[in-house]
Amino acid sequence: MTSISTDKADPKQDPREAILKAAADRILHYGYNKTTMSEIAADCGMSAGNIYRFYPSKIDIAEAMTREFGKNSRAAYEEIIRDAARSATRKMRDFFVARLERTFKIFSENPKLMELAEIMARERPEYLAEEAAQERKQIERILDEGRESGDFALPADLNITADLVQCAMMKFRIPQLWTTEQLDALRPELEGLLGLVFTGLSARR
Incomplete structure (x- = not known):
């Protein structure tokens, strides 16, 4: 797939x-x-x-489907993270914009996926926790690069910061789970939230 x-x-x-x-x-x-x-x-x-x-069981098939989706999504975001031409700030922005646009498009084009997402959250929460942990690792790598470049002022342990950033962006992960807003309304909301996040990340510089 x-x-x-x-x-x-x-x-x-x-x-x-x-x-x-x-x-x-x-x-x-x-x-x-x-x-x-x-x-x-x-x-x-x-x-x-x-x-x-x-x-x-059928839920095992559903988990395998969503694992494939998660793997392909991470591969797409990995291209952003590995792009040496982008600053850490740009990578962070592009990462979350790409995530929003990718998931919004897929769930809009396949409305039956909403039912599947809700069932996975209820019956396989450990899998969703695993997926969230994989995403945090990618966020940590961007934060670490930003700390090294001076874009971000961060402590040695980036795990908590990555967790906070991820939590702040939760609405934009699968937006149809949280809101009926369309993409043209969600994009400026995300940009505004990213502005606050970047202010916080650079506050101690």
Whole structure:
């Protein structure tokens, strides 16, 4: 899958990948609750019993789908972090703008994902905590670079600062979970909040 794949399953491909593609196609169209393991198996050309050899339950398939989305999102943000031409301040801004625009677009184009996100939050909170920790690591790297360059005035332990920045930006992670505002309203809100964050990060310079 790329972000969320809707390509039809290819019977020649790896069974796990075929299952994920079939599940994504069906869940994005009908929703998580209206999708059954038997239907996913049929879309893959396998028996209902056989699918359980690869995924013990439907929520395990959902987690695998969201893990793929998280991996691809981090890869996209990694390009920003590794761009030597951008300052740490610019990287921080571009990181959160890219996150907002990416998630807003995907959830707008695939409204059934909202149901999936709510179910994952309820049934697999440990996975969401793991994803948040992965994101904090990326934020920490930007903060560390900014401290080294003099853009940010920060203590040696960046974990708490990264956590605070992440919490401040929570509304813009999956904005449709929190608000009905559209992207043209969310962008200036994010820019305003980033301005406050940058003021705080440079306050002790």
